[in-house]
Amino acid sequence: MRVEGVRGMRDILPDETPLWQRLEEEIRELFSLYGYREIRVPIVERAELFSRGVGEETEVVEKQMYVFPDRKGLMLALRPEATASVVRAYVEHGLYAKGDLAKFYYLGPMFRYEKPQLGRQRQFHQYGVEAIGSPDPALDAEVMDLAWNLMERLKLRSEGLFLRVNSIGCRGDRPAYREALRGYLTAHEGELCPECRRRLETNPLRILDCKEEGCRALAREAPRSVDSLCPECRAHFDAVQAHLRELGLAHELDPTLVRGLDYYTRTVFELCSRDLGAQDALLGGGRYDGLVELLGGPPTPAVGFAGGMERLAIVVSAQGGGAPSSEPELDVYLVPIGDEARQEGMKLLAALRRRGIAADTDYMGRSLRKAMGVAGRSARRAAILGGDELSRREIKLKDLASGEERTIPLAQFRTDPIPFLR
Ligand SMILES: [Zn+2]
Ligand SMILES: [Zn+2]
Structure with missing residues (x-):
């Protein structure tokens, strides 16, 4: 009897693995150049790590996470992303005790129960970095420069690259902004999708990244988080953008960019390419200054990004970088x-x-x-x-x-x- 693979769990066959290996090698080499060291965290975690860390109200946790009890009834999850795991490891091993900046990178499979499509699988692979321990806006810029540099190294046309940036402020800024947003959206409640009408009560920020056209149109006119920043967050965001100008990294403000995970604070960004059409993001990330504390560590600022390997493999091979070598093996x-x-x-x-x-x-x-x-x-x-x-x-x-x-x-x-x- 033939047993088939599971929907959304894709085999990567030997004709494809040379490209994957090349991407992984480039990533390891480049991330090391910036002082990041590899961390390998487990694929299985307690489910509460993600419901607390990523956020109960997020699409990822609410609808996409693989959750199951083990034989003793402990609720476990296949990790849907790695940041919460890296922060858990950072706290659990007391790595903050060194009082230094900790720079980690990771590569590996993640799991989300989504509708499978080209470049989006239920088991997918991410690469990413986490720099934990400093609020310095130069570090936000360094992380973005690293992302940019990776694409240059993979021979993506750098004239087509640009960063979408936004600041969603600190937790102190959040209540006022949430109310401003709720006020505006409540006035247009009839134009929201049913899902977003519910989010209006629970988490109106999520409405900004709804994919429904009606909600997107409202999001474009909505109050902007950058207008509700406290002076410190304002200065931080100004400094991030000044560093990006210094580094010559093209960037534009996108007030609707909030990213789908609750842990973000201050800077959020996506690295995009004008050569990719509508789905133009190559990777995304931002600051998560509250997450270490939320997961039981001391208050510790942090910034990072994650990108999808599947997307990278498609983009690189479309640009001719994935052609199998004609050299005999x-x-x-x-x-x-x-x-x-x-x-x-x-x-x-x-x-x-x-x-x-x-x-x-x-x-x-x-x-x-x-x-x-x-x-x-x-x-x-x-x-x-x-x-x-x-x-x-x-x-x-x-x-x-x-x-x-x-x-x-x-x-x-x-x-x-x-x-x-x-
Ligand atoms: Zn603030
Ligand atoms: Zn919606």
Whole structure:
């Protein structure tokens, strides 16, 4: 009986993994250049981490989270995002005790029960950074520069890149803004979708990122959070934008940008590309100055971003960066002829691989002609070990591009193969 995979949980097959590996390598290398160190947090957490951290009223927690009891009835969740987990780990391990800025990056699968579509799966993959411990607006700019730099490194057209930025203020600014927003939206209640009519009571900020056209039109005319900032938040946002100008990062104010998670404070941003059409965001993030305290740590400001690997893979391959290399993957394909040669061949393969040579052989009982065909598709050279060669303790190396052949002593090839493979 055939068992199928689960809807929204996609296999990434070997033809695709070279692109993923390349993206992951670029991310690791670049994030290290900015002083971020990798953290690996579990996929499973207590469900309350996200209902408290991300917010009970958010779409992510309310509708999309995979929640289930374990065998003792403890409510667990597959992580829908990583920031809450990273902050939990930061608090749990007392990393704040060093009194220093902690810079983390992560890569890994996240889970949200959404309608699957191109680039959006129920198991999806995110990369991201979290810089925990400083309110410095220069750090907000550094995080955005890092995001921008990643796209440059992946050869996205930098003239097409721009940042959408907004400030949603501190928790002190929130009540006044929420009331201003509620007042305006209540006057237009009839134009809101049913969902947003409910949000009017519980969390009117969420209405700003509703995707319904009627709600979007209202959002564009709504009171702006930047007009309700306290002097400190105003100065902070001005400083962030001044740093962005200094760094030459194109940015525009988007007053409707609030991001779908409750933990954000002050700066929120998305890095977008004009080359992508309507869904133009490559990644998003912002400050979450209250989250460490909310999850049981001391008051600690923080900023970060997260981006989707699926989206990055699509964008990079659309720009021609994902084409599989035409280079053969193996250095040598061994073609032994006869049982004795095959035994000798297994020893030779083991020796080559121990010297870092990518080598393989046939396990399908192919004829010489067919084995040479496989060699031609997968390797730069064939190493042919027939009865004659074996009796002379020699091996024949054939360059599969030029057709050039040479016969060399087997012992020499085994102990020092590199010169023969140049
Ligand atoms: Zn404020
Ligand atoms: Zn709505």
